[in-house]
Amino acid sequence: MLPTISHPKVFKRKKIPCVFTDYYFQSRYNPYLSEAQKQFCQSILDFKDGKHDGIRFLVAGIERLKPQPGTIVMFMPCSTQRKYWRRFKTMVDYVHDEYPELVCGISYVRYTGDRESLHLQKDRGNATLEKNYFFKEDLAGKEVLVVDDILTTGNSLQDFRKEVEADGGKVVGAIFAAETFKMPNAFWCYLEALGWSEDDAGKYESKPEDTVVDYPYQRRKWGVYDEEPEDIDWMPDRTIIHGNSMINLWYGKRKGKNVVVKKEILPLDPESDEPCSDNLSEFDLRI
Template sequence: MERFIIIVLLILILALTRYWRRKLGEAYCAAAKYAPTLELRREFSRKAVLAGKKEARRIFPITVARFAADHQPLKVFKRKKIPCVFTDYYFPSRCNPYLSEEQKQFCQSVLDFKDGKYDGIRFLVAGIEKLKPKPGTVVMFMPCSTQRKYWKRFKTMADYLHDEYPELVCGISYVRYTGDRESLHLQKSRENVELEKNYFFKEDLTDKEVIVVDDILTTGKSLQDFRKEVEADGGKVVGAIFAAETFKMPNAFWCYLYALSWSEDDAEKFAPMATDTTMGYPYQRRKWGIYDEEPEDIDWMPDRTIMHGNTMINLWYGKRKGKYVVVKKEVLPLDPESDEPCSDDLSEFDIRI
Protein backbone atom coordinates (compact mmCIF):
# COMPACT_ATOMS: atom_id res chain seq x y z
CA MET A 1 0.00 0.00 0.00
CA GLU A 2 2.81 2.39 0.87
CA ARG A 3 4.48 1.65 -2.48
CA PHE A 4 1.25 2.44 -4.32
CA ILE A 5 0.90 5.77 -2.49
CA ILE A 6 4.49 6.68 -3.35
CA ILE A 7 3.91 5.92 -7.04
CA VAL A 8 0.74 8.03 -7.08
CA LEU A 9 2.55 10.92 -5.41
CA LEU A 10 5.38 10.72 -7.94
CA ILE A 11 2.91 10.78 -10.81
CA LEU A 12 1.16 13.80 -9.31
CA ILE A 13 4.47 15.60 -8.81
CA LEU A 14 5.52 14.91 -12.40
CA ALA A 15 2.14 16.07 -13.72
CA LEU A 16 2.26 19.26 -11.66
CA THR A 17 5.86 19.89 -12.71
CA ARG A 18 4.99 19.47 -16.37
CA TYR A 19 1.92 21.72 -15.97
CA TRP A 20 3.78 24.56 -14.28
CA ARG A 21 6.74 24.17 -16.66
CA ARG A 22 4.37 24.66 -19.57
CA LYS A 23 2.76 27.69 -17.89
CA LEU A 24 6.17 29.14 -17.13
CA GLY A 25 7.21 28.67 -20.77
CA GLU A 26 4.09 30.47 -21.99
CA ALA A 27 4.71 33.35 -19.57
CA TYR A 28 8.37 33.72 -20.58
CA CYS A 29 7.46 33.52 -24.27
CA ALA A 30 4.79 36.22 -23.91
CA ALA A 31 7.28 38.39 -22.03
CA ALA A 32 9.84 37.87 -24.82
CA LYS A 33 7.37 39.04 -27.49
CA TYR A 34 6.73 42.35 -25.74
CA ALA A 35 10.19 42.92 -24.25
CA PRO A 36 11.35 46.51 -24.87
CA THR A 37 15.00 45.63 -25.47
CA LEU A 38 16.90 42.94 -27.32
CA GLU A 39 18.66 41.83 -24.14
CA LEU A 40 15.38 41.20 -22.31
CA ARG A 41 13.90 39.43 -25.33
CA ARG A 42 16.95 37.19 -25.50
CA GLU A 43 16.82 36.32 -21.79
CA PHE A 44 13.07 35.66 -21.68
CA SER A 45 13.09 33.60 -24.87
CA ARG A 46 16.09 31.61 -23.62
CA LYS A 47 14.19 30.66 -20.46
CA ALA A 48 11.11 29.84 -22.53
CA VAL A 49 13.19 27.45 -24.66
CA LEU A 50 14.43 25.73 -21.51
CA ALA A 51 10.82 25.49 -20.35
CA GLY A 52 9.93 23.65 -23.57
CA LYS A 53 7.98 26.36 -25.42
CA LYS A 54 8.23 25.62 -29.14
CA GLU A 55 7.45 29.15 -30.27
CA ALA A 56 10.45 30.42 -28.31
CA ARG A 57 12.69 28.39 -30.63
CA ARG A 58 11.84 30.94 -33.32
CA ILE A 59 12.62 33.91 -31.06
CA PHE A 60 15.83 32.98 -29.25
CA PRO A 61 17.93 32.29 -32.41
CA ILE A 62 16.91 35.70 -33.82
CA THR A 63 18.21 37.44 -30.71
CA VAL A 64 21.58 35.69 -31.13
CA ALA A 65 21.64 35.62 -34.92
CA ARG A 66 25.41 36.02 -35.22
CA PHE A 67 25.87 33.10 -32.87
CA ALA A 68 23.29 30.85 -34.55
CA ALA A 69 24.23 31.41 -38.20
CA ASP A 70 26.87 29.53 -40.15
CA HIS A 71 28.33 32.71 -41.68
CA GLN A 72 29.18 36.02 -40.07
CA PRO A 73 28.45 39.47 -41.59
CA LEU A 74 31.38 41.20 -43.28
CA LYS A 75 33.51 38.06 -43.07
CA VAL A 76 34.46 36.27 -46.27
CA PHE A 77 33.27 32.67 -46.62
CA LYS A 78 33.06 30.32 -49.59
CA ARG A 79 29.91 29.05 -51.25
CA LYS A 80 30.91 26.25 -53.62
CA LYS A 81 34.42 27.70 -53.88
CA ILE A 82 33.20 31.26 -54.56
CA PRO A 83 34.31 33.80 -51.90
CA CYS A 84 31.21 35.61 -50.64
CA VAL A 85 30.51 38.47 -48.25
CA PHE A 86 27.31 40.10 -46.98
CA THR A 87 26.39 42.99 -44.68
CA ASP A 88 23.84 41.45 -42.31
CA TYR A 89 20.98 38.95 -42.06
CA TYR A 90 17.66 39.20 -43.83
CA PHE A 91 14.69 37.71 -41.97
CA PRO A 92 11.51 36.56 -43.77
CA SER A 93 8.34 38.53 -43.02
CA ARG A 94 7.02 35.77 -40.74
CA CYS A 95 9.80 36.70 -38.29
CA ASN A 96 8.75 40.36 -38.02
CA PRO A 97 7.00 40.04 -34.63
CA TYR A 98 10.25 38.84 -33.07
CA LEU A 99 12.72 41.30 -34.62
CA SER A 100 14.37 44.24 -32.93
CA GLU A 101 13.92 47.69 -34.44
CA GLU A 102 17.43 47.57 -35.91
CA GLN A 103 16.72 44.24 -37.56
CA LYS A 104 13.41 45.51 -38.95
CA GLN A 105 15.10 48.61 -40.36
CA PHE A 106 17.79 46.57 -42.06
CA CYS A 107 15.30 44.13 -43.61
CA GLN A 108 13.24 47.04 -44.89
CA SER A 109 16.36 48.67 -46.34
CA VAL A 110 17.09 45.45 -48.26
CA LEU A 111 13.56 45.47 -49.69
CA ASP A 112 13.96 49.15 -50.58
CA PHE A 113 17.19 48.33 -52.37
CA LYS A 114 15.39 45.66 -54.41
CA ASP A 115 12.83 48.33 -55.38
CA GLY A 116 15.53 50.86 -56.29
CA LYS A 117 14.79 53.19 -53.34
CA TYR A 118 18.21 52.69 -51.74
CA ASP A 119 21.46 52.77 -53.68
CA GLY A 120 23.19 49.93 -51.78
CA ILE A 121 26.57 51.62 -52.07
CA ARG A 122 27.45 50.84 -48.46
CA PHE A 123 27.41 47.08 -48.91
CA LEU A 124 29.19 47.38 -52.26
CA VAL A 125 32.07 49.31 -50.67
CA ALA A 126 32.25 46.90 -47.72
CA GLY A 127 32.32 43.92 -50.07
CA ILE A 128 35.07 45.37 -52.25
CA GLU A 129 37.17 46.14 -49.18
CA LYS A 130 36.81 42.55 -47.96
CA LEU A 131 37.33 40.75 -51.28
CA LYS A 132 40.15 43.06 -52.50
CA PRO A 133 39.72 42.38 -56.24
CA LYS A 134 42.63 42.79 -58.64
CA PRO A 135 42.75 45.79 -61.00
CA GLY A 136 40.82 45.02 -64.15
CA THR A 137 38.27 42.80 -62.38
CA VAL A 138 34.81 43.16 -63.92
CA VAL A 139 32.05 43.95 -61.42
CA MET A 140 28.82 42.52 -62.81
CA PHE A 141 25.31 42.75 -61.40
CA MET A 142 22.92 39.82 -61.08
CA PRO A 143 20.31 40.01 -63.86
CA CYS A 144 16.75 40.68 -62.68
CA SER A 145 13.41 39.49 -64.03
CA THR A 146 13.10 42.63 -66.17
CA GLN A 147 15.46 45.15 -67.71
CA ARG A 148 13.73 48.02 -65.91
CA LYS A 149 14.27 46.44 -62.48
CA TYR A 150 17.89 45.76 -63.32
CA TRP A 151 18.71 49.36 -64.17
CA LYS A 152 16.59 50.83 -61.40
CA ARG A 153 18.31 48.67 -58.81
CA PHE A 154 21.94 48.94 -59.92
CA LYS A 155 22.53 52.09 -62.00
CA THR A 156 23.36 54.37 -59.01
CA MET A 157 25.76 51.75 -57.72
CA ALA A 158 27.30 51.50 -61.19
CA ASP A 159 27.83 55.28 -61.26
CA TYR A 160 29.60 55.16 -57.91
CA LEU A 161 31.75 52.24 -59.01
CA HIS A 162 32.74 54.08 -62.19
CA ASP A 163 33.71 57.23 -60.25
CA GLU A 164 35.37 55.81 -57.14
CA TYR A 165 36.98 52.58 -58.41
CA PRO A 166 38.55 53.40 -61.80
CA GLU A 167 40.83 50.37 -61.48
CA LEU A 168 37.77 48.10 -61.69
CA VAL A 169 35.53 47.59 -64.72
CA CYS A 170 31.82 48.30 -64.31
CA GLY A 171 29.89 45.59 -66.13
CA ILE A 172 26.34 46.90 -65.84
CA SER A 173 26.09 47.34 -69.61
CA TYR A 174 27.53 43.88 -70.32
CA VAL A 175 24.08 42.32 -69.86
CA ARG A 176 21.58 42.53 -72.69
CA TYR A 177 17.94 41.55 -72.18
CA THR A 178 15.80 39.61 -74.62
CA GLY A 179 12.54 39.92 -72.68
CA ASP A 180 10.96 39.54 -69.23
CA ARG A 181 10.67 36.48 -67.02
CA GLU A 182 8.86 35.62 -63.80
CA SER A 183 10.52 36.79 -60.59
CA LEU A 184 12.37 34.19 -58.55
CA HIS A 185 10.59 35.11 -55.29
CA LEU A 186 7.26 34.11 -56.88
CA GLN A 187 8.46 30.53 -57.27
CA LYS A 188 7.37 27.98 -54.64
CA SER A 189 10.59 25.96 -54.63
CA ARG A 190 13.65 28.09 -55.35
CA GLU A 191 16.13 25.25 -55.14
CA ASN A 192 14.61 23.20 -57.97
CA VAL A 193 13.13 25.92 -60.16
CA GLU A 194 14.46 26.37 -63.67
CA LEU A 195 14.01 29.98 -64.72
CA GLU A 196 13.92 30.98 -68.35
CA LYS A 197 17.09 32.82 -69.31
CA ASN A 198 16.21 36.29 -70.55
CA TYR A 199 19.67 37.82 -71.06
CA PHE A 200 23.08 37.29 -72.64
CA PHE A 201 26.44 39.02 -72.50
CA LYS A 202 27.24 41.74 -75.01
CA GLU A 203 30.94 41.80 -74.16
CA ASP A 204 33.54 39.06 -74.26
CA LEU A 205 34.65 37.80 -70.82
CA THR A 206 37.51 35.59 -71.98
CA ASP A 207 40.25 35.37 -69.29
CA LYS A 208 38.54 38.05 -67.18
CA GLU A 209 37.89 37.81 -63.45
CA VAL A 210 34.34 38.70 -62.37
CA ILE A 211 32.77 39.78 -59.09
CA VAL A 212 28.98 39.38 -58.86
CA VAL A 213 26.77 41.83 -56.94
CA ASP A 214 23.30 40.76 -55.77
CA ASP A 215 20.71 41.61 -53.13
CA ILE A 216 20.07 38.48 -51.02
CA LEU A 217 21.90 35.17 -50.73
CA THR A 218 19.45 32.34 -49.98
CA THR A 219 20.04 29.04 -51.76
CA GLY A 220 22.89 30.28 -53.96
CA LYS A 221 21.27 28.82 -57.10
CA SER A 222 21.17 32.16 -58.94
CA LEU A 223 24.86 32.66 -58.23
CA GLN A 224 25.75 29.21 -59.55
CA ASP A 225 23.63 29.69 -62.68
CA PHE A 226 25.29 33.03 -63.35
CA ARG A 227 28.69 31.48 -62.72
CA LYS A 228 28.01 28.87 -65.42
CA GLU A 229 27.13 31.62 -67.90
CA VAL A 230 30.32 33.55 -67.09
CA GLU A 231 32.47 30.44 -67.42
CA ALA A 232 30.79 29.53 -70.72
CA ASP A 233 31.89 32.95 -71.95
CA GLY A 234 35.48 32.33 -70.85
CA GLY A 235 35.42 34.30 -67.58
CA LYS A 236 35.91 33.30 -63.96
CA VAL A 237 33.81 34.33 -60.95
CA VAL A 238 36.25 35.20 -58.16
CA GLY A 239 33.81 36.66 -55.63
CA ALA A 240 30.25 37.68 -54.79
CA ILE A 241 28.92 40.63 -52.79
CA PHE A 242 25.45 40.52 -51.21
CA ALA A 243 23.41 43.02 -49.26
CA ALA A 244 22.21 40.25 -46.94
CA GLU A 245 22.02 36.53 -46.33
CA THR A 246 18.68 34.94 -45.48
CA PHE A 247 18.77 33.76 -41.87
CA LYS A 248 18.13 30.04 -41.44
CA MET A 249 16.54 28.84 -38.23
CA PRO A 250 18.60 26.22 -36.37
CA ASN A 251 17.01 22.98 -35.22
CA ALA A 252 15.41 22.34 -31.82
CA PHE A 253 18.48 20.57 -30.46
CA TRP A 254 20.67 23.61 -31.17
CA CYS A 255 18.17 25.95 -29.47
CA TYR A 256 18.00 23.90 -26.29
CA LEU A 257 21.75 23.24 -26.15
CA TYR A 258 22.78 26.88 -26.53
CA ALA A 259 19.97 28.20 -24.38
CA LEU A 260 21.33 25.92 -21.66
CA SER A 261 24.95 27.03 -22.14
CA TRP A 262 24.37 30.72 -22.92
CA SER A 263 26.24 33.29 -20.82
CA GLU A 264 26.72 37.03 -20.69
CA ASP A 265 30.21 36.59 -22.15
CA ASP A 266 28.58 35.16 -25.27
CA ALA A 267 26.23 38.14 -25.37
CA GLU A 268 29.17 40.54 -25.45
CA LYS A 269 31.08 38.47 -28.00
CA PHE A 270 28.20 38.30 -30.47
CA ALA A 271 26.66 41.70 -29.83
CA PRO A 272 25.30 43.51 -32.91
CA MET A 273 27.71 45.66 -34.85
CA ALA A 274 28.00 49.23 -33.66
CA THR A 275 27.86 50.54 -37.21
CA ASP A 276 24.68 51.63 -38.91
CA THR A 277 22.95 48.63 -40.47
CA THR A 278 20.83 50.50 -42.99
CA MET A 279 21.74 50.49 -46.65
CA GLY A 280 21.97 54.24 -46.94
CA TYR A 281 25.29 55.88 -47.69
CA PRO A 282 26.41 59.53 -47.57
CA TYR A 283 27.05 59.81 -51.28
CA GLN A 284 25.72 62.48 -53.62
CA ARG A 285 25.46 61.37 -57.22
CA ARG A 286 26.55 63.60 -60.03
CA LYS A 287 23.73 65.40 -61.75
CA TRP A 288 24.35 63.38 -64.89
CA GLY A 289 25.74 59.93 -64.23
CA ILE A 290 27.31 57.81 -66.92
CA TYR A 291 24.72 55.07 -66.33
CA ASP A 292 21.69 57.29 -65.72
CA GLU A 293 19.83 56.26 -68.85
CA GLU A 294 18.70 52.67 -69.15
CA PRO A 295 18.61 51.10 -72.61
CA GLU A 296 15.39 51.39 -74.54
CA ASP A 297 13.18 48.35 -74.98
CA ILE A 298 14.24 48.40 -78.63
CA ASP A 299 17.37 46.59 -77.40
CA TRP A 300 15.16 43.56 -77.18
CA MET A 301 14.79 43.62 -80.96
CA PRO A 302 16.73 40.88 -82.78
CA ASP A 303 20.00 41.66 -84.52
CA ARG A 304 18.95 39.80 -87.65
CA THR A 305 15.68 38.51 -89.12
CA ILE A 306 15.60 35.82 -91.83
CA MET A 307 12.59 34.85 -93.95
CA HIS A 308 12.59 31.14 -94.83
CA GLY A 309 9.47 29.67 -96.45
CA ASN A 310 6.58 30.14 -94.03
CA THR A 311 9.02 30.97 -91.26
CA MET A 312 10.51 34.12 -89.75
CA ILE A 313 13.67 33.45 -87.79
CA ASN A 314 14.94 36.10 -85.34
CA LEU A 315 18.57 35.91 -84.25
CA TRP A 316 20.37 37.65 -81.38
CA TYR A 317 24.18 37.81 -81.38
CA GLY A 318 26.63 38.02 -78.50
CA LYS A 319 30.34 37.56 -77.92
CA ARG A 320 31.73 34.21 -76.90
CA LYS A 321 35.48 33.84 -76.56
CA GLY A 322 36.19 36.69 -78.96
CA LYS A 323 33.70 35.62 -81.66
CA TYR A 324 30.16 36.67 -82.43
CA VAL A 325 27.74 33.75 -82.05
CA VAL A 326 23.98 33.27 -82.02
CA VAL A 327 22.90 33.32 -78.38
CA LYS A 328 19.16 33.14 -78.99
CA LYS A 329 16.98 32.03 -81.89
CA GLU A 330 13.22 32.54 -82.21
CA VAL A 331 11.23 30.71 -84.90
CA LEU A 332 7.82 32.21 -85.78
CA PRO A 333 5.27 31.43 -88.55
CA LEU A 334 4.67 34.21 -91.07
CA ASP A 335 1.11 33.03 -91.57
CA PRO A 336 -0.36 31.52 -88.37
CA GLU A 337 -3.26 30.01 -90.35
CA SER A 338 -1.03 28.17 -92.80
CA ASP A 339 -0.67 24.39 -92.51
CA GLU A 340 2.91 24.54 -93.72
CA PRO A 341 5.21 23.64 -90.79
CA CYS A 342 7.80 26.07 -89.51
CA SER A 343 11.40 25.26 -90.34
CA ASP A 344 14.52 26.37 -88.47
CA ASP A 345 16.91 24.48 -90.73
CA LEU A 346 19.63 27.13 -90.45
CA SER A 347 22.18 25.27 -88.39
CA GLU A 348 25.09 27.18 -89.90
CA PHE A 349 23.87 30.33 -88.18
CA ASP A 350 23.81 28.64 -84.79
CA ILE A 351 27.59 28.48 -84.60
CA ARG A 352 29.04 31.80 -85.69
CA ILE A 353 29.14 34.43 -88.42
Protein backbone atom coordinates in the same frame (compact mmCIF):
# COMPACT_ATOMS: atom_id res chain seq x y z
CA MET B 1 16.45 39.48 -30.38
CA LEU B 2 17.72 37.55 -33.41
CA PRO B 3 21.40 37.76 -34.39
CA THR B 4 22.98 40.62 -36.30
CA ILE B 5 26.49 41.35 -37.55
CA SER B 6 28.41 44.59 -37.59
CA HIS B 7 31.17 43.77 -40.08
CA PRO B 8 30.86 41.55 -43.18
CA LYS B 9 32.76 38.26 -42.94
CA VAL B 10 34.03 36.39 -45.99
CA PHE B 11 32.83 32.81 -46.46
CA LYS B 12 32.79 30.46 -49.44
CA ARG B 13 29.77 29.14 -51.30
CA LYS B 14 30.80 26.39 -53.72
CA LYS B 15 34.37 27.77 -53.61
CA ILE B 16 33.23 31.33 -54.43
CA PRO B 17 34.28 33.90 -51.78
CA CYS B 18 31.11 35.69 -50.66
CA VAL B 19 30.24 38.49 -48.28
CA PHE B 20 26.98 40.01 -47.03
CA THR B 21 26.33 42.99 -44.79
CA ASP B 22 23.65 41.64 -42.46
CA TYR B 23 20.76 39.19 -42.20
CA TYR B 24 17.45 39.65 -43.97
CA PHE B 25 14.60 38.38 -41.81
CA GLN B 26 11.31 37.29 -43.32
CA SER B 27 8.17 38.97 -42.02
CA ARG B 28 7.33 36.11 -39.64
CA TYR B 29 10.33 37.13 -37.49
CA ASN B 30 9.17 40.74 -37.04
CA PRO B 31 8.03 40.31 -33.39
CA TYR B 32 11.59 39.30 -32.43
CA LEU B 33 13.53 42.01 -34.29
CA SER B 34 15.12 45.14 -32.94
CA GLU B 35 14.23 48.45 -34.56
CA ALA B 36 17.62 48.51 -36.28
CA GLN B 37 17.03 45.06 -37.78
CA LYS B 38 13.59 46.10 -39.04
CA GLN B 39 15.09 49.18 -40.66
CA PHE B 40 17.81 47.13 -42.34
CA CYS B 41 15.27 44.65 -43.75
CA GLN B 42 13.24 47.55 -45.10
CA SER B 43 16.36 49.01 -46.71
CA ILE B 44 16.85 45.71 -48.56
CA LEU B 45 13.31 45.85 -49.91
CA ASP B 46 13.86 49.48 -50.89
CA PHE B 47 17.06 48.51 -52.70
CA LYS B 48 15.22 45.83 -54.67
CA ASP B 49 12.69 48.50 -55.71
CA GLY B 50 15.36 51.02 -56.66
CA LYS B 51 14.56 53.33 -53.72
CA HIS B 52 17.90 52.75 -51.94
CA ASP B 53 21.32 52.98 -53.61
CA GLY B 54 22.98 50.05 -51.79
CA ILE B 55 26.37 51.82 -51.82
CA ARG B 56 27.02 50.80 -48.21
CA PHE B 57 27.07 47.07 -48.88
CA LEU B 58 28.87 47.49 -52.21
CA VAL B 59 31.76 49.36 -50.60
CA ALA B 60 31.92 46.97 -47.63
CA GLY B 61 32.06 43.99 -49.99
CA ILE B 62 34.75 45.43 -52.23
CA GLU B 63 36.88 46.34 -49.23
CA ARG B 64 36.60 42.81 -47.85
CA LEU B 65 37.08 40.86 -51.08
CA LYS B 66 39.77 43.18 -52.51
CA PRO B 67 39.33 42.35 -56.23
CA GLN B 68 42.35 42.71 -58.49
CA PRO B 69 42.60 45.68 -60.89
CA GLY B 70 40.76 44.90 -64.10
CA THR B 71 38.11 42.77 -62.36
CA ILE B 72 34.70 43.23 -63.95
CA VAL B 73 31.93 44.19 -61.53
CA MET B 74 28.80 42.49 -62.90
CA PHE B 75 25.31 42.72 -61.48
CA MET B 76 22.97 39.75 -61.10
CA PRO B 77 20.37 39.87 -63.90
CA CYS B 78 16.82 40.61 -62.75
CA SER B 79 13.50 39.41 -64.12
CA THR B 80 13.25 42.48 -66.39
CA GLN B 81 15.72 44.97 -67.84
CA ARG B 82 13.79 47.83 -66.22
CA LYS B 83 14.32 46.34 -62.72
CA TYR B 84 17.96 45.67 -63.52
CA TRP B 85 18.78 49.29 -64.34
CA ARG B 86 16.56 50.72 -61.61
CA ARG B 87 18.23 48.55 -58.95
CA PHE B 88 21.86 49.03 -59.91
CA LYS B 89 22.01 52.40 -61.73
CA THR B 90 23.50 54.34 -58.79
CA MET B 91 26.20 51.73 -58.27
CA VAL B 92 27.32 52.12 -61.86
CA ASP B 93 28.35 55.76 -61.38
CA TYR B 94 29.91 54.96 -58.01
CA VAL B 95 32.13 52.21 -59.42
CA HIS B 96 33.20 54.51 -62.28
CA ASP B 97 34.07 57.37 -59.92
CA GLU B 98 35.46 55.60 -56.85
CA TYR B 99 37.00 52.41 -58.25
CA PRO B 100 38.55 53.35 -61.61
CA GLU B 101 40.78 50.27 -61.41
CA LEU B 102 37.68 48.07 -61.73
CA VAL B 103 35.53 47.61 -64.82
CA CYS B 104 31.79 48.27 -64.51
CA GLY B 105 30.04 45.50 -66.42
CA ILE B 106 26.40 46.52 -66.24
CA SER B 107 26.26 46.96 -70.01
CA TYR B 108 27.74 43.49 -70.57
CA VAL B 109 24.28 41.97 -70.06
CA ARG B 110 21.82 42.15 -72.96
CA TYR B 111 18.22 41.18 -72.23
CA THR B 112 16.16 38.99 -74.53
CA GLY B 113 12.85 39.46 -72.69
CA ASP B 114 11.16 39.27 -69.30
CA ARG B 115 10.80 36.30 -66.98
CA GLU B 116 8.92 35.53 -63.77
CA SER B 117 10.54 36.81 -60.58
CA LEU B 118 12.18 34.12 -58.45
CA HIS B 119 10.37 35.13 -55.25
CA LEU B 120 7.01 34.55 -56.97
CA GLN B 121 7.78 30.92 -57.77
CA LYS B 122 6.72 28.03 -55.57
CA ASP B 123 9.50 25.88 -54.11
CA ARG B 124 12.06 28.52 -55.07
CA GLY B 125 14.89 26.37 -53.75
CA ASN B 126 14.34 23.93 -56.63
CA ALA B 127 13.02 26.43 -59.17
CA THR B 128 14.66 26.59 -62.59
CA LEU B 129 14.73 30.10 -64.00
CA GLU B 130 14.35 30.73 -67.69
CA LYS B 131 17.44 32.52 -68.96
CA ASN B 132 16.46 35.94 -70.36
CA TYR B 133 19.88 37.45 -71.10
CA PHE B 134 23.24 36.89 -72.81
CA PHE B 135 26.67 38.49 -72.54
CA LYS B 136 27.42 40.86 -75.39
CA GLU B 137 31.06 41.30 -74.35
CA ASP B 138 33.79 38.65 -74.39
CA LEU B 139 34.68 37.43 -70.88
CA ALA B 140 37.51 35.11 -71.93
CA GLY B 141 40.31 35.19 -69.36
CA LYS B 142 38.62 37.87 -67.23
CA GLU B 143 37.76 37.84 -63.54
CA VAL B 144 34.21 38.72 -62.47
CA LEU B 145 32.87 40.08 -59.18
CA VAL B 146 29.11 39.53 -58.83
CA VAL B 147 26.79 41.94 -57.00
CA ASP B 148 23.30 40.86 -55.88
CA ASP B 149 20.64 41.75 -53.31
CA ILE B 150 19.88 38.68 -51.18
CA LEU B 151 21.60 35.29 -50.81
CA THR B 152 19.06 32.58 -50.03
CA THR B 153 19.71 29.26 -51.77
CA GLY B 154 22.74 30.32 -53.81
CA ASN B 155 21.24 28.78 -56.96
CA SER B 156 21.18 32.09 -58.88
CA LEU B 157 24.87 32.63 -58.13
CA GLN B 158 25.78 29.16 -59.36
CA ASP B 159 23.70 29.56 -62.53
CA PHE B 160 25.39 32.90 -63.24
CA ARG B 161 28.82 31.39 -62.56
CA LYS B 162 28.14 28.68 -65.15
CA GLU B 163 27.20 31.32 -67.72
CA VAL B 164 30.37 33.31 -67.00
CA GLU B 165 32.54 30.20 -67.23
CA ALA B 166 30.85 29.15 -70.48
CA ASP B 167 31.95 32.51 -71.87
CA GLY B 168 35.53 31.97 -70.67
CA GLY B 169 35.44 34.10 -67.50
CA LYS B 170 35.87 33.27 -63.83
CA VAL B 171 33.74 34.40 -60.87
CA VAL B 172 36.21 35.39 -58.12
CA GLY B 173 33.73 36.73 -55.58
CA ALA B 174 30.16 37.75 -54.83
CA ILE B 175 28.77 40.67 -52.81
CA PHE B 176 25.27 40.48 -51.31
CA ALA B 177 23.33 43.10 -49.42
CA ALA B 178 22.02 40.42 -47.07
CA GLU B 179 21.61 36.71 -46.46
CA THR B 180 18.22 35.25 -45.65
CA PHE B 181 18.25 34.17 -42.00
CA LYS B 182 17.76 30.45 -41.33
CA MET B 183 17.02 28.97 -37.93
CA PRO B 184 19.42 26.25 -36.68
CA ASN B 185 17.83 22.83 -37.06
CA ALA B 186 16.66 20.65 -34.18
CA PHE B 187 19.84 18.56 -34.21
CA TRP B 188 22.06 21.50 -33.27
CA CYS B 189 19.55 22.76 -30.73
CA TYR B 190 19.68 19.31 -29.10
CA LEU B 191 23.49 19.36 -28.99
CA GLU B 192 23.44 22.81 -27.41
CA ALA B 193 20.98 21.57 -24.78
CA LEU B 194 23.14 18.53 -23.97
CA GLY B 195 26.18 20.76 -23.51
CA TRP B 196 24.47 23.12 -21.05
CA SER B 197 25.57 23.03 -17.43
CA GLU B 198 25.43 25.27 -14.38
CA ASP B 199 29.10 26.09 -14.97
CA ASP B 200 28.11 27.58 -18.34
CA ALA B 201 25.65 30.05 -16.84
CA GLY B 202 28.12 32.94 -16.83
CA LYS B 203 29.10 32.37 -20.44
CA TYR B 204 25.75 33.39 -21.89
CA GLU B 205 25.30 36.89 -20.56
CA SER B 206 23.62 39.41 -22.85
CA LYS B 207 26.00 40.91 -25.43
CA PRO B 208 26.05 44.32 -27.12
CA GLU B 209 23.87 44.65 -30.21
CA ASP B 210 26.85 44.78 -32.56
CA THR B 211 28.31 41.48 -31.33
CA VAL B 212 28.92 38.91 -34.07
CA VAL B 213 26.95 35.73 -33.43
CA ASP B 214 28.05 32.59 -35.25
CA TYR B 215 25.61 29.68 -35.13
CA PRO B 216 27.30 26.25 -35.15
CA TYR B 217 25.59 24.73 -38.15
CA GLN B 218 26.86 23.83 -41.58
CA ARG B 219 25.68 25.25 -44.88
CA ARG B 220 24.91 22.24 -47.06
CA LYS B 221 22.54 20.98 -49.70
CA TRP B 222 19.98 18.60 -48.22
CA GLY B 223 18.63 15.35 -49.58
CA VAL B 224 20.85 14.85 -52.62
CA TYR B 225 22.84 11.74 -51.75
CA ASP B 226 23.29 9.35 -54.67
CA GLU B 227 24.19 6.53 -52.29
CA GLU B 228 24.04 5.75 -48.59
CA PRO B 229 26.09 8.32 -46.66
CA GLU B 230 29.37 7.30 -45.08
CA ASP B 231 29.63 7.10 -41.30
CA ILE B 232 31.86 10.17 -41.24
CA ASP B 233 29.08 12.25 -42.78
CA TRP B 234 27.22 12.52 -39.47
CA MET B 235 25.17 15.62 -40.26
CA PRO B 236 21.58 14.38 -40.80
CA ASP B 237 19.20 15.80 -43.39
CA ARG B 238 16.35 15.90 -40.90
CA THR B 239 15.93 15.45 -37.15
CA ILE B 240 12.59 14.57 -35.54
CA ILE B 241 11.84 14.71 -31.81
CA HIS B 242 9.31 11.94 -31.20
CA GLY B 243 8.25 10.88 -27.71
CA ASN B 244 11.43 10.16 -25.73
CA SER B 245 13.53 9.76 -28.89
CA MET B 246 15.52 11.86 -31.31
CA ILE B 247 15.43 10.36 -34.80
CA ASN B 248 18.06 11.43 -37.36
CA LEU B 249 17.22 10.78 -41.01
CA TRP B 250 19.41 10.78 -44.11
CA TYR B 251 17.77 10.93 -47.54
CA GLY B 252 19.01 9.60 -50.85
CA LYS B 253 17.90 9.09 -54.45
CA ARG B 254 16.26 5.80 -55.32
CA LYS B 255 14.76 5.49 -58.83
CA GLY B 256 14.41 9.25 -59.03
CA LYS B 257 12.67 9.65 -55.68
CA ASN B 258 13.94 10.91 -52.32
CA VAL B 259 13.75 8.11 -49.73
CA VAL B 260 15.17 7.49 -46.27
CA VAL B 261 18.47 5.60 -46.70
CA LYS B 262 19.67 5.75 -43.11
CA LYS B 263 17.93 6.19 -39.75
CA GLU B 264 19.52 6.71 -36.35
CA ILE B 265 17.47 6.62 -33.13
CA LEU B 266 18.88 8.22 -30.00
CA PRO B 267 17.33 8.72 -26.55
CA LEU B 268 16.58 12.31 -25.57
CA ASP B 269 17.71 11.38 -22.06
CA PRO B 270 20.90 9.28 -22.31
CA GLU B 271 20.47 8.12 -18.69
CA SER B 272 16.92 6.84 -19.16
CA ASP B 273 16.24 3.09 -19.30
CA GLU B 274 13.02 3.60 -21.23
CA PRO B 275 13.33 2.10 -24.74
CA CYS B 276 13.32 4.42 -27.75
CA SER B 277 10.28 4.52 -29.97
CA ASP B 278 10.36 5.05 -33.74
CA ASN B 279 6.80 4.18 -34.73
CA LEU B 280 6.48 7.21 -37.00
CA SER B 281 3.69 7.36 -39.53
CA GLU B 282 4.28 7.68 -43.27
CA PHE B 283 3.23 11.33 -43.00
CA ASP B 284 6.00 12.02 -40.46
CA LEU B 285 8.67 10.54 -42.73
CA ARG B 286 7.45 12.22 -45.89
CA ILE B 287 9.80 14.85 -47.32
